Amino acid sequence: MSTVTAALAEPPALLPEDADRAGFYGVLANLLAAPPSDALLAALAAAAPLEADPAVPEGAALAAAWAQLCAAAGQADGEAVRTEWNTLFCGTGRPPVLPYASFYETGFLMEKPLARVRDDLAALGLARETGCGEPEDHLAALCDAMRALISDGRHGIAMQTPFFQRHLQRWIGRCCADMKAAADARFYRAVGDFAAAFFAVEARALSFET
Structure with a gap:
């Protein structure tokens, strides 16, 4: 489920590592934007393992996660997972997990971090998809924005790095920890484990490129 759109020409071919990065951002966007379909769970269950360099701890952790x-996808009951998604992210009252940059950076929703995201997305030619009810600082939307930046091929590391550091890096670890610690999370x-491992790899890789 795409949460951001872009009016772009045909993108150039991606390097394999960038295609993998875009794919992982897309997986996270889909898992967080809406209750996952049986088809998505089946695709995850059938996915190939990752090869990791044991000398790079973050890579080994990502492969394990x-x-x-x-x-977990292979063992999951689809209806149970969809109920879990609703409980975690849309529960009655305040949900256990509020995956918004504004919440983690200010303690409130719809605050300045959202305005910054909107400004940066507009500058990059990205916009919230028509019909999407979540604001642009939702983690799913930010993952989809990173996927779009990578997949475009024209928005290189020089554009990906500041977006990641400005809108994700400062709070994503706390959000992943809350997802893993939620009482109803299975x-x-x-x-949450995979997201934490993936973002740790991203932070390491992008910091080396700056």
Whole structure:
């Protein structure tokens, strides 16, 4: 489920590592934007394992977390996972997990971090998809924005890095920890583990490129 759109020409071919990055951002966007379909769970269950360099701890952790997520998808009951998604992110009253930059950076929703995201998305030629009810600082939307920046091929590391650091890096670790610690999290505990491992790899890789 795409949460941002862009009016772009045909993108150039991506390097394999960038295609993988875009794919992982897309997986996270889909898992967080809406209750996952049976088809998405089946695709995760059938996904190939990651090869990791044991000399890079973040890469090894990502490979292990990916294997755990794929195994969890294979064992999951679709209806139970969809109920879990609703409980975690749309529960009565205040949900256990509020995956918004504004919340983690200010303690409130719809605050200045959202305005900054909107300004930066507009400058990059990205916009919220018509019909999407979530604001642009939702984690799913930010993941989809990163996916779009990578997939475009024209928005290189020089544009990806500041977007990641400005809108994700400062709060994403706390959000992943809350997802993993939520009392009702089962499948989404594995999602939180994978997200934390993936963002750690991103932070390391993008910091080396600056």
